[in-house]
Amino acid sequence: MKKLVVITGASSGFGMELAKEFAKDGYPMLLLARRVEKMEALNLPNTMCKKVDVTDKESFESAVREAEAQYGKTDLIINNAGVMLLGDLSVQDPKEWKRMLDVNVMGVMNGMQIVMNDMKERRFGTIINLSSIAGVKPFANHAAYCASKYGVAGLTEVVRGELSPYNVRTLYICPGAVSTELLGHTTDKNIIEGYEQWKESVGATNITANDVAKTIKYAYELPQAVSLRQIVITDTMQDA
Known part of the structure; x- marks a missing residue:
């Protein structure tokens, strides 16, 4: 039996594509988002769908514990929920x-804290956080968004150092x-149009959410000893 995968922001984009990909290989899943009907419409096997706002830690944790009671402890959480x-x-x-x-940022921290202590005790598990290229380099009109995504990068690096001695x-x-x-x-609307x-001018239109x-x-399915x-x-074709 494969181990539980938790995916936030699973009602669209990367989260929805992740759900489809993990379902193909029979992983039990907990899918979380505010639009529960979109997740339920996927009709994926061995999957629990819950309406959760990741900024509400109590309901977030309650959903995770309910899924764990059915499928076993979380082996992977993908903190994907985000706004731009x-x-x-x-x-x-x-x-x-x-x-x-x-x-x-806070939503990601909530997800990490909910699962990390169990993972430490088991000396096994994986946390994957969605940052952005805007968490690596600056872009015009992205100041606050960059702040949030640089934040994800920084907190992930810190927690990586804290959890790596536990094989997490x-x-x-x-x-x-x-x-x-x-x-x-x-x-x-002017920023959206720009x-x-x-994107069109540089030709950066071919990569898909499914590719990501x-x-x-x-990265998750590599041996536990291998950390990307x-x-x-x-x-x-994206040059910036």
């Missing part, structure tokens, strides 16, 4: 900064421009 609200920092609504920091892997993935619903979170024009999902699954600590994955 691009904007010029000088005029952007601070509520958008807070939303990104709450979901993109802690990795982070930094995707570049990929077509998902993420850009649609941005409220400035971003899409940039397959890469994450590959950081993966930056972009369209070959």
Whole structure:
């Protein structure tokens, strides 16, 4: 019997593609997102779907414990849930900064804390956090988003050092421009148009969410002794 995989933000984008890929190989899964109907519509076997906001640690942990009671302890958590609200920092609504920091950083920290102590005790397990190429280098109109994704990179590195003596892997993935619903979170239509024009101009339109999902699954399925600590994955034609 394969071990439990927990995926946040599983109602679209990377999360949905991850769910499909892990289902192909018979992994029991807990899928979490606010739009539970989209996860349930996948009709995946051995899968529990729960409506959870990752910023609500109590409901997040309750869902994980319920899945563990049915499928066994979590062997992999993929902290994928995130929002991207691009904007010029000088005029952007601070509520958008807070939303990104709450979901993109606090949500990830919640997921890590929920599973990490059990993993330490078992001396086995994997945590994979979704950062971004915007967590590696700066981009215009990405100030608050970069802050959140640099934060994911930093906290993952720190926890990696804390968990590696216990044989627990802690990795982070930094995707570049990929077509998902993420850009649609941005409220400035001019920024959305500019971003899409940039993607077209550099030809960064061929990589898919499924490509990223397959890469994450590959990193997890390597032997426990092999840790791909950081993966930056972009369209070959993306030069920035």
